[in-house]
Amino acid sequence: MASHINRNFVVAYVLLVGLPIVGLLAVLKTGRKLNAPISVDGVWRLEADAAKLSTLPCGKALAESKDAALAISQSGTNFTLTLANGPRSDGAGTLAGTSLNASLAPSSEWSAQGNCGAERKMTLVATVDPNATPRSLTGLLSASDCPACTAVEFRAVRQAPARRASQ
Amino acid sequence: VTLDLFKLVLQLTVILAACRVAGTLFRRIGQPRVVGEMFAGILLGPSLLGWLAPRFSAYLFPPASLGFLNALAQIGVVVFMFLVGLGINPTELKNHGHAAVLTSHVSITMPFVLATLLALLLYPKLSDDSVAFTSFALFMGAAMSVTAFPVLARILTERDMLQSRLGTVAIASAAVDDVTGWCILAYIVLFARAAHDGRSIWITIGGIVLFALLMVFGVQRLLGGMEASYRKWGGLSENRLAFMMLLVFSAALCTEWLGLHLLFGAFLMGAIMPKEQKFVQYILDRFETVTVTLLLPLFFAFAGLRTNIGLVKGPEMWMYCGLIILVATVGKLGGSMLAAWLTSMPLREAAGLGTLMNTRGLMELVILTIGFDIKVISPALYSMMVLMALVTTFMTTPLLAWLCPDHVWRLELGKMSAAKTGLPGPVTESSGGSAA
Numbered sequence: 025m026a027s028h029i030n031r032n033f034v035v036a037y038v039l040l041v042g043l044p045i046v047g048l049l050a051v052l053k054t055g056r057k058l059n060a061p062i063s064v065d066g067v068w069r070l071e072a073d074a075a076k077l078s079t080l081p082c083g084k085a086l087a088e089s090k091d092a093a094l095a096i097s098q099s100g101t102n103f104t105l106t107l108a109n110g111p112r113s114d115g116a117g118t119l120a121g122t123s124l125n126a127s128l129a130p131s132s133e134w135s136a137q138g139n140c141g142a143e144r145k146m147t148l149v150a151t152v153d154p155n156a157t158p159r160s161l162t163g164l165l166s167a168s169d170c171p172a173c174t175a176v177e178f179r180a181v182r183q184a185p186a187r188r189a190s191q
Numbered sequence: 192v193t194l195d196l197f198k199l200v201l202q203l204t205v206i207l208a209a210c211r212v213a214g215t216l217f218r219r220i221g222q223p224r225v226v227g228e229m230f231a232g233i234l235l236g237p238s239l240l241g242w243l244a245p246r247f248s249a250y251l252f253p254p255a256s257l258g259f260l261n262a263l264a265q266i267g268v269v270v271f272m273f274l275v276g277l278g279i280n281p282t283e284l285k286n287h288g289h290a291a292v293l294t295s296h297v298s299i300t301m302p303f304v305l306a307t308l309l310a311l312l313l314y315p316k317l318s319d320d321s322v323a324f325t326s327f328a329l330f331m332g333a334a335m336s337v338t339a340f341p342v343l344a345r346i347l348t349e350r351d352m353l354q355s356r357l358g359t360v361a362i363a364s365a366a367v368d369d370v371t372g373w374c375i376l377a378y379i380v381l382f383a384r385a386a387h388d389g390r391s392i393w394i395t396i397g398g399i400v401l402f403a404l405l406m407v408f409g410v411q412r413l414l415g416g417m418e419a420s421y422r423k424w425g426g427l428s429e430n431r432l433a434f435m436m437l438l439v440f441s442a443a444l445c446t447e448w449l450g451l452h453l454l455f456g457a458f459l460m461g462a463i464m465p466k467e468q469k470f471v472q473y474i475l476d477r478f479e480t481v482t483v484t485l486l487l488p489l490f491f492a493f494a495g496l497r498t499n500i501g502l503v504k505g506p507e508m509w510m511y512c513g514l515i516i517l518v519a520t521v522g523k524l525g526g527s528m529l530a531a532w533l534t535s536m537p538l539r540e541a542a543g544l545g546t547l548m549n550t551r552g553l554m555e556l557v558i559l560t561i562g563f564d565i566k567v568i569s570p571a572l573y574s575m576m577v578l579m580a581l582v583t584t585f586m587t588t589p590l591l592a593w594l595c596p597d598h599v600w601r602l603e604l605g606k607m608s609a610a611k612t613g614l615p616g617p618v619t620e621s622s623g624g625s626a627a
Contacts, residue, residue, distance in 0.1 A: 033293065036533045040297045040526070044304040048332075051307045055324040058314050063321035065566075099502055099571030100317040 061119050062154055065098035067108055068161060068180035076176045081167040082130050082140040083176070085111040094148075094180055113146075122152045124161065127168070144168060150180070158182045198256050203489070205251060209235055210488035221592070223342055225552050226584050228488055232495025233577070242501065252496055264493045267486020268557055269457045270478055273439045275341060275554070276461020277471055279366045290356075290534040294527055295364035298548045299371050301526025303332035305518045313511060317572045326383050330567045333375045334559060334576060335519045338365040339552030339584065346547065346588060350597070357540050357595070360531065361547045369554070370462070376558060377455055383565045384450045398449040403459070410438060411463045418465035421473060432477060452561055487553070494556045494577065497563060502571040503578070512575040519579050520586075524549040543595040550587040555580035 070092045077087040086092060086107070093108040098119075105115045105126055111134040117126025128146040150163025159182045166175035209231040217227030234240060241248040252260075310328035318327050343365050352358040381399075385392045417435065421427055427435075442456035464474070503512050528545030532538055559576050562568045568576065 033534070036293055036530070037296070040293070040530055040533075041300050044300040048300075048304045048307055051304070051311065052325055052328060055307070055311055055314065055328055058311065058324055060315055060318045060320045060322065060324075063319040065319060065321070065569075097570055098319055099569035100315070100319065102502075102504075102571065104502070104570075 061098075061101045062122055062152055063098065063159075064096050064103060064119060064124060064152060064161075064182075066096060067183045068094040068096065069183055070094060070178055070180050072165065072176055072178035076174070077165070080146075080165070080173055080176060081170055082134065082144050082146055083165075083167070085130075085134055085140075086146075093183070115146075117148065122154060124148065124150045124152060124163070144170075148178075150178075194259055195256060198251075198253070199259050202251060202256065202260055202492075206231075206235065206488050206492040207485070210491060221588050222585060223345060223552070223588065225339075225342055226581065228491045229494075229553070229556065229577075229581055229584070231488075232491030232493070233498050233500070233581075234495065235492050236495035236498050238495070238498055238500040238574075241499075257493070257496065260489060261493050263486060264490040265453065267482055268490050268560075269439065269443050269453055270436075270482045271487060271490075271553070272454045272457040272557070273461040274475060274479060274482065275369065276458040277464050277474060278344065279340065279369060279462055280466045290531060290536060291360045291363040291367075293534050294360055294530045294544065294548075295367035295371075297530035298338070298364055298523060298527040298545075299336045299368055301529075302335040302519060302522025305522040306331040306335035309514060309518045312514075313572065316507075316511065317569050319569070322567055326379055326567050329375065329379050330562050333372050333379065334555065334562065335515075335522060335579075336368065336375075337372045337551055337554050337558055338368040338523070338548050339550050339554045340365040340369045341554075342550050342552040342584065342587075343547050346550070346591065350591070350595075352595075356536070357544050357547075360536075361544055364527070364544075364548060368548070372554075372558070373455065373458055376561065377451055379567065380452055380455075380561060380565055381450060383567055395450045399446070399451065402445050402449060402456075406442065406459055406463055410442075410460070413438075414464055418467055418470050421470050422467075426473065435474070436478075454557065454561070490553075490556070490560075494560060497560075497570070498574045498577045499570060500574055500578070502574050508571065508575075512578055515575050516579045516582050519551075519583055520549055523583075539594055543591055546587055546590045546594060550584050551580045552584045555584075 072087075074087040077083040089107075089109060089111065091109045094105050095108040096103050096105045101119045103117055103119065103126070105117060105128065107113045107128070112131035113128050113134060114131075115126055115128035117124060119125075126148045128148065130140060130144065130146070134140060145168040147166045147168055148163060149166075150161045153160045153162070161178075161180040161182075163178060164175040165178050167173050210228040213227035213231035213234070214224035215227070217230065218224055235252075237248070240251075307328040310324070310331045313331070314324055314327050340362075343361060346352075347358045347361065377399075381392065381395060385395060414435075417427060417431055420431065439457050439460045442460040443453040444456065446456035446459075447453045464471070503509060524542075524545035526545070527548040528541045531541035531544045536544065556577065559568070559573055559580070563570075563573045
């Protein structure tokens with residue numbers, strides 16, 4: 025009777041513990057071939073022609089801020105972004121390959137300045153250079169609902185991948 | 192960044208009030224207080240307060256002030272992990288034979304493997320190329336296979352099930368789960384941090400082995416002296432208690448310095464403490480109240496400030512969230528239940544055991560925080576996993592009451608031998624003595 029119970033235990037152990045561990049190894053091996061979206065998480069220092077930037081609606085406050093940077097918080101192909109060291113704003117975007125598309129909504133304080141307008145958004149379209157160290161972005165910054173406005177070229181260099189609190 | 196003391200005290204006041212109110216309300220509907228406190232943390236974050244009143248939220252929790260709040264919260268979790276380690280008795284598993292061995296191992300492997308399978312789907316959608324698939328998948332496995340030992344112990348105590356077969360097997364299995372889960376997590380953190388810091392992994396591993404040997408063969412003897420002193424005098428002097436805390440923080444500092452995390456040292460320190468029941472209860476009584484009533488709510492609030500349910504946007508993201516909850520439940524509840532049933536436990540009882548093992552509570556939040564800090568999981572995935580922790584912990588009490596009604600337990604307990612298991616009093620994972 026005891027040996028019967030022991031045999032059942034061994035069979036159950038092999039089936040429910042041993043086999044899944046083998047499966048786990050297979051999953052880990054398969055997963056190594058998967059590609060995740062390119063990392064854009066972190067703080068990116070913005071470089072753009074201040075004179076051209078100030079011609080954009082909402083661009084003046086951005087042009088006047090020193091060390092303006094984009095803070096990106098990434099979750100796969102989606103991300104949220106804010107302006108670090110610049111006027112307060114919130115935005116979101118998506119990533120497709122190395123192409124990044126985002127919109128930035130200025131805060132009410134920012135919107136109240138100059139020719140910004142309450143419903144205006146800034147739009148970013150950029151490409152990530154995955155081979156550059158540190159990683160860099162190049163693209164165009166434009167204002168929504170302003171077909172007459174010329175988009176401004178910008179470059180952004182990742183300062184360091186974002187370090188989260190408690191680190 | 193300068194300390195704004197007024198803002199910090201205001202934050203503490205709001206957090207404590209919110210956690211107490213939510214905890215009390217959840218107690219009224221038969222839930223452990225910890226679920227209410229986790230919920231309160233989420234309400235104070237961007238998911239509700241930041242969404243409804245962004246200006247007030249920005250005033251109350253400005254980003255520059257969060258470092259101080261986080262520091263206090265982390266100290267609370269360090270002490271809490273020491274208490275969790277203290278409540279775990281490694282010899283328990285020996286007493287419960289095949290059922291506990293198989294149940295505990297299956298309750299780890301099943302959710303672990305299912306989580307890594309799910310990782311195949313989630314990695315390309317919710318991660319990025321700065322995280323290796325192996326780290327991502329192993330972290331998902333560890334996070335889904337954890338059991339909230341303290342909540343489980345509290346539920347069993349409240350339902351008077353601690354001495355039942357189900358209770359003893361559940362406690363032993365959860366203890367094994369916790370130790371195994373933390374070992375796996377240590378492995379992941381080690382590799383993730385070594386890759387990030389460029390430090391040699393072998394130096395780190397060598398340091399950790401040396402540290403563990405020192406703890407087991409050196410510090411444990413010192414602690415034995417403390418227990419002897421307790422037996423002789425019926426208590427410990429303030430100096431000895433302060434020395435104990437000094438050892439906890441020193442152990443935490445060692446593991447952090449070695450490239451692991453503060454919490455591993457604190458947990459190990461608790462695990463190697465003498466396990467005599469009265470001594471354990473004495474230590475718990477000294478450190479538990481301030482930790483669970485003051486410091487842990489700060490951790491819930493900090494976790495809630497990082498949880499943004501707004502990131503779980505659209506049907507696809509909610510489908511992933513649902514899948515995470517489903518996989519976590521099927522793996523943990525189903526796996527434990529199947530193993531217990533195969534070792535001759537009646538089906539209803541086995542289902543009760545699976546339900547208990549599926550509770551994740553604060554332990555899950557602690558693990559998720561580590562994963563978020565070392566950037567193995569993204570903000571959206573973190574939010575989904577927090578929801579999973581809430582749902583699986585929330586479902587435990589009603590499901591257990593349905594599967595194992597009180598009269599069934601009274602009958603089963605009557606048949607049990609009067610032998611006591613000698614279990615230490617459990618840590619109450621933010622439910623505290625007052626909440627019991």
